[in-house]
Amino acid sequence: MASYLLRRLLAALPSLLAISLILFTVLALAPGDPFGELAQNPVIPPEVRAALRAQFGLDDPLLVRYFHWLGAMVQGDWGFSFANRVNVDALILQRLPTTLYVVGSAQVLALMVALPVGILAAIRPYSIFDQIANTFAFVGFSLPTFFTGLLLIMVFSIRLDWLPFVYRSDLSSTGFMWMWEQLKQSIMPIAVLGLFQAASYTRYVRSAMLDVVGMDYVTTARAKGLRERTVVIGHAARNAMIPVVTLVALQMPHVFGGAIVTEEIFRVPGIGSLLINSILASDTPVVMAITFVFACLVILFNLIADLLYGFLDPRISFH
Amino acid sequence: MMKEAQLRDMIARVRGGSLSRRAFIQRVGALGLAAPLAGQLLSWHGVSMAAPAPEPLPANAQRGGPLRLLSWQGPTLLNPHFAIGSKDQEASRVFYEPLAGWDPEGRLLPILAAEVPSVENGSVSPDATSVTWKLKPNVKWHDGHPFTADDVVFNWQYASDPSTATITIGSYKDAHVEKVDDLTVRVSFDKSTPFWADAFVGVIGLIIPKHLFEQYKGPKSREAPGNLKPVGTGPYRFVEFRPGDVLKAERNPDYHMPGRPYFDTLEIKGGGDAVSAARAVLQTGEYDYAWNMLVEDTLLKRMEISGQGTLEIIYGGNIEFIQLNPTDPRKEVDGERSSIKTAHPLFSDPAVRQAMSMLIDRKSIQKYIYGRLGRPVRNFINAPERFVSHNIPIEYSLDKANAILDKAGWKRGADGVREKDGKRLTLLFQTSINAPRQKTQAVIKQACREAGIEIELKSINASVYFSADLANPESNTKFYADMQMYTQSMTEPDPQKFLTQFVSWEVASKANGWQGRNVLRWRNEKFDALFNEASREIDPVRRAAIYIEMNDLVVGGNNLQPLLHRAAVSARNNKITPFLSGWDNSLWRLPDWYRTA
Numbered sequence: 001m002a003s004y005l006l007r008r009l010l011a012a013l014p015s016l017l018a019i020s021l022i023l024f025t026v027l028a029l030a031p032g033d034p035f036g037e038l039a040q041n042p043v044i045p046p047e048v049r050a051a052l053r054a055q056f057g058l059d060d061p062l063l064v065r066y067f068h069w070l071g072a073m074v075q076g077d078w079g080f081s082f083a084n085r086v087n088v089d090a091l092i093l094q095r096l097p098t099t100l101y102v103v104g105s106a107q108v109l110a111l112m113v114a115l116p117v118g119i120l121a122a123i124r125p126y127s128i129f130d131q132i133a134n135t136f137a138f139v140g141f142s143l144p145t146f147f148t149g150l151l152l153i154m155v156f157s158i159r160l161d162w163l164p165f166v167y168r169s170d171l172s173s174t175g176f177m178w179m180w181e182q183l184k185q186s187i188m189p190i191a192v193l194g195l196f197q198a199a200s201y202t203r204y205v206r207s208a209m210l211d212v213v214g215m216d217y218v219t220t221a222r223a224k225g226l227r228e229r230t231v232v233i234g235h236a237a238r239n240a241m242i243p244v245v246t247l248v249a250l251q252m253p254h255v256f257g258g259a260i261v262t263e264e265i266f267r268v269p270g271i272g273s274l275l276i277n278s279i280l281a282s283d284t285p286v287v288m289a290i291t292f293v294f295a296c297l298v299i300l301f302n303l304i305a306d307l308l309y310g311f312l313d314p315r316i317s318f319h
Numbered sequence: 320m321m322k323e324a325q326l327r328d329m330i331a332r333v334r335g336g337s338l339s340r341r342a343f344i345q346r347v348g349a350l351g352l353a354a355p356l357a358g359q360l361l362s363w364h365g366v367s368m369a370a371p372a373p374e375p376l377p378a379n380a381q382r383g384g385p386l387r388l389l390s391w392q393g394p395t396l397l398n399p400h401f402a403i404g405s406k407d408q409e410a411s412r413v414f415y416e417p418l419a420g421w422d423p424e425g426r427l428l429p430i431l432a433a434e435v436p437s438v439e440n441g442s443v444s445p446d447a448t449s450v451t452w453k454l455k456p457n458v459k460w461h462d463g464h465p466f467t468a469d470d471v472v473f474n475w476q477y478a479s480d481p482s483t484a485t486i487t488i489g490s491y492k493d494a495h496v497e498k499v500d501d502l503t504v505r506v507s508f509d510k511s512t513p514f515w516a517d518a519f520v521g522v523i524g525l526i527i528p529k530h531l532f533e534q535y536k537g538p539k540s541r542e543a544p545g546n547l548k549p550v551g552t553g554p555y556r557f558v559e560f561r562p563g564d565v566l567k568a569e570r571n572p573d574y575h576m577p578g579r580p581y582f583d584t585l586e587i588k589g590g591g592d593a594v595s596a597a598r599a600v601l602q603t604g605e606y607d608y609a610w611n612m613l614v615e616d617t618l619l620k621r622m623e624i625s626g627q628g629t630l631e632i633i634y635g636g637n638i639e640f641i642q643l644n645p646t647d648p649r650k651e652v653d654g655e656r657s658s659i660k661t662a663h664p665l666f667s668d669p670a671v672r673q674a675m676s677m678l679i680d681r682k683s684i685q686k687y688i689y690g691r692l693g694r695p696v697r698n699f700i701n702a703p704e705r706f707v708s709h710n711i712p713i714e715y716s717l718d719k720a721n722a723i724l725d726k727a728g729w730k731r732g733a734d735g736v737r738e739k740d741g742k743r744l745t746l747l748f749q750t751s752i753n754a755p756r757q758k759t760q761a762v763i764k765q766a767c768r769e770a771g772i773e774i775e776l777k778s779i780n781a782s783v784y785f786s787a788d789l790a791n792p793e794s795n796t797k798f799y800a801d802m803q804m805y806t807q808s809m810t811e812p813d814p815q816k817f818l819t820q821f822v823s824w825e826v827a828s829k830a831n832g833w834q835g836r837n838v839l840r841w842r843n844e845k846f847d848a849l850f851n852e853a854s855r856e857i858d859p860v861r862r863a864a865i866y867i868e869m870n871d872l873v874v875g876g877n878n879l880q881p882l883l884h885r886a887a888v889s890a891r892n893n894k895i896t897p898f899l900s901g902w903d904n905s906l907w908r909l910p911d912w913y914r915t916a
Contacts, residue, residue, distance in 0.1 A: 029790075032782050035403075038486070039834055041808075044486055044488070044489055048488055049834075083562075084395045085541050086547060158602050164605055165603070165605070166389075166605050170565050263590075264591055266591075267590040267591040268590075269563070269564035269565070280782055
């Protein structure tokens, strides 16, 4: 197990290097200039833009810039934002808690809905409950978040005036009031994200469950006289969870990466909105940092998913 | 020169009292001059350019409470000398102040200055080579340090140092600033500068404290903690800033205008898009004021019906125009297209350009696409909304365009597209992706088709179209198309720098990395000569007359087709009274904003 882990971690290094080089090259080749706005303004002399480009090292050759970045990253320096003139790590840390809270809660909500619904639907396939669950999953899966988000805003904020649609990371109230306001402002974004995710999870859980419920060991467990509950949860669901775990593990990096569309709609100051605004402003150090950390997390969670298989199904061993 | 005589006559009448100041600015605006310049003209002739003092607070006003502002393009930094976009300039204005600000009529309102300098009170030298500013006494920075002449001098040193790389350098590099005493500074210029109210005034004039930025002049400028934690003289003090998300401030109890400001706290929230920002102010009232409502007017009208808020429409120096390329975008010469070594095969015929000017239905474009958010114009330099000329003809006529093309020998082919000497009238028209622009393109395409001109439309993502990197063939500065449409903003009240975009030595080309300001590639010897003359001219009246002539030259050539004077549109809650100006930040009079019950 330990040697497996070590091997996987060592194998991850070259992939991370390759990813970082590709990301860096693509960003450097992409059109856009962080100081392009200066070039359009006749009042600002071109020397200012030249001085800024020199100050931020934009005039060096691509490879020199890449190794500068890599060297700094290894030492824990994530770079300096062109647009905000602050260190990138400070910027990301400021946004991280909100994203973890909103996207994380949405994932929890999605699992809380998808697991029971998917399992129940699968043990009584083609029943009324299954039909309804399937329909809702299909509808939820087909409606994009920018549509459901606007719909909720129209109904709950504009028509009914119950919920605010501007998310604030700086609520001034304390104690119980803070919790109440926090709940009120996060219901809509969490519901939009969570239910969308739940729809796709439900379909996976259901089909994974359907594959197992007909298996001989499930019939054997029933024949032994085990309670239905034990059969479903302990024998069927546990084995059905392997593909679901892969899916959920691959979704986990998004908890860090944020949800671009939903964050923009509700003005949730998370990583997703930081990423999209940095892309629009050609703020490459921020884009680079977020995408690279995202790549690291994808690799990490892949590894975690692989390790979890062994726990769920002891027949899988690590060599 | 007729126009010069006309101007002198009008100024004499203002002095004599037979012409109101407002009527003067209106008429000068009709000739193509901006309000601040008109104010300067009057001040030169002994008519004060000081704005009247702010009115006292009305009886139904409330004190205290929060002021909640929404800027969907969230502020990212708070140093006014680095503030690139208006989002950062507005956010800086909460904390920092200039010596004086520009009111909507182009007059100066003293803020950190004790009075507005003028020739009569002796603080502007008669040859316009120096101006002396008296500072307001007993002004304190938020940390308790006194504000003095040293701070003003330091801002000049800081901004004019090229290694600091400030955005404001253009307004400071040609000036010399010296301290006369603790509350007096003298700004002097190498040559006569009739437009002296540039450094330390308005958007570019915000003053940062010497004691906190002294160590961070030059290449170290980006390390200054004050870039993100401002300590200013303004009406509100800094509390918290999360770049791109939220900026919080609280009332400055020691503000130099007694009794002001009127709110306890101030918040600028960023993020999201313009439509939902409009909603948060006009429909739900979650926010009190929101900037930059780039939303279609029909949608805004629908939101206004709910009765929570209204729009504020302010005209400054934003002009939307169409450029007709005088060079050939299809022929490559020395590694660049649209090179001035070539001539456009179609637009080199003046008849085609003239016909084009009549095929742009400016009035319909305004009425059906931009609504209240723009006014049709034919001038390049435009004064505030109420001063826009009605004398300058805006002509839209299919018949005339057809007649002009027929007369010039462009004959319709079998498919209805005109031809002459084997050249088809087919044009590529590019702009950025933006709903009103695509609609405008379609309107023009339709009119052109009826006149036998075929137009191919192209729309490019704004961040690509306006980017300045060398490898990008789709940027507006490369202009690899026959026609293109975008907006330019005259950020300074004086047109001298703005007009560099038409002088021949500024043509954007491969040689200057397409950094030249003259994107249109239009060249005219007379214009060049007038430009040089204006930069040397001391007499502001003569100078103004020259600008009017330059404006007529550019517009008369028909390579530049001004389309709309675009408004800065913001939304406000009905209970909030803001004070806005098209020539300064929206927050230029933030201490006076109040809420009524």
